[in-house]
Amino acid sequence: MSRARLAFVWAQFAPYHLDRLDALAGAGFAVTGIALAGASRRYPWPPAPESRSWDHRTLAPATPLEALSERARTRALLGALAAVRPRVLFLCNWPRPHVLAAACWARRAGVPAVVMCDSWAPEAAPDAWPRRVAKRALLAPYRGGLAAAGRAAGYLARLGVPAGAIAYGYDRISVARVRALANSTPWTGGPAPGFVVVARLAPEKNVAGALDAYVRYRRFCTASGHAPAGLTILGDGPLRAPLTAQARGIPGVRFAGFVGPDVVAATLARAEALLLASWREPWGLAVNEAVALGVPVLASTAVGATETLVQDGRSGYLLAPGDAHAWARAMHRLSAEPATRARLADGAARLAPRADVGGFVDGVGWLSERLA
Known part of the structure; x- marks a missing residue:
């Protein structure tokens, strides 16, 4: 050496x-x-x-x-x-x-x-x-x-x-660090976080699209008789005010602001899935964190990390960033089919060495x- x-x-x-x-x-x-x-x-x-x-x-x-x-x-x-x-x-x-x-x-x-x-x-x-x-x-x-x-x-x-x-x-990233943080940080955010967005609140991150998909997802849950999971958004940025206004009146949405790595790990560890709907994302290190914790990833096809860290239908789903209906269907499938969610979680965990x-x-x- x-x-x-x-x-x-x-x-x-x-x-x-x-x-x-x-x-x-x-x-x-x-x-x-x-x-x-x-x-x-x-x-x-x-x-x-x-x-x-x-x-x-x-x-x-x-x-x-x-x-x-x-x-x-x-x-x-x-x-x-x-x-x-x-x-x-x-x-x-x-x-x-x-x-x-x-x-x-x-x-x-x-x-x-x-x-x-x-x-x-x-x-x-x-x-x-x-x-x-x-x-x-x-x-x-x-x-x-x-x-x-x-x-x-x-x-x-x-x-x-x-x-x-x-x-x-x-x-x-250090997979060991993320796992240690998730295991040592108590969850203090109230109910389970449900689907989780980890992103700066900026136009290219398409958080507005994730909110639109979440509204459609809740409609699918109502139609099928399944209880909807929540949506937790970790991050801050210039679109905080308009996104908060867009989410007003939508049950289950929580904005947590910019949080430290311990809170990110504790939240992701309890998530239904990570959502990353970006219009443009050279990589997306939140994907590394999700697979480190064995959490399925629903990611835009514009996210660079999908090249090695997301296998469509095996560890998550790859979706067009502008197709809110497809995002909602994928979210509903995870909620309505626990076996599918478990299979995707196992697939995500198997990719952890690639994130390390x-x-x-x-x-x-x-x-x-x-x-x-």
Whole structure:
């Protein structure tokens, strides 16, 4: 195992970033994790504990991410990289100016830069050439890629990242952590959560579509004589007010707001199924959490995680994001057929190894040996 120092840069440390760096350190890698800020308004994760088993650096611990200009981000990040001098540098958010500056610094310093990416686009719908040229220019400094799965890898290769230096495994979490949280966190949310949405309340997440499907689902339950499950929505965002207004008068709907990973795990562990109806979703880490807990997933065909973590009819259902009737039928089937729900739950649990952070360690290990 190479002890060459690896550096990873994210905007802030979320629990799943800590999972990945902890796993790398546990596997014997020398790791530096760099976060631009200690918190953000968009994702108010708690600050990362300082007592980690790897080199932990938060560049602006007391400043929200949104208050840091690109100039301030670039200055702080380049200073940190010059001090760390990693053997391989892993970067995400590649379109951002400060990330491009870091990738260019790496090229000048002779440090291989790896782009971490879960973005993808159908091959049949390529970007117009000006956008494609611009993207290729932004990715030109990179020597390799760490992709979420095959579609993201293909996307990077089409944009010029060397295809022979792209590994899989980016979007992974610690299955053990999620299970431990679910087992140790008491349920304090009242009745069983029923169907659960874990998403930022933003247009691309299509929570309005999930509410529409839930109304239709309740009608199916009334017609068939089955008691409907509830709908619990975990998350916050700019559409909180209109979505709350849409849900007014619909029995069984509960908005819980932004909650910590312990509450997410405790809620999902008791869910009928996870609903992720997004119009656009590069990955969707809530799917990882659901399969870690053996919970069926009803997911939009636009969700990237469905490539490896949802098997239609075996661990959940894949549905068109705009087909509220199909979503309602799938939800009703889970409620009305306990054996079907149990079969899908078992299928989801069998996919848990694909969601686990071990895949991240494998991908990073392969790249570090190839590029270092």
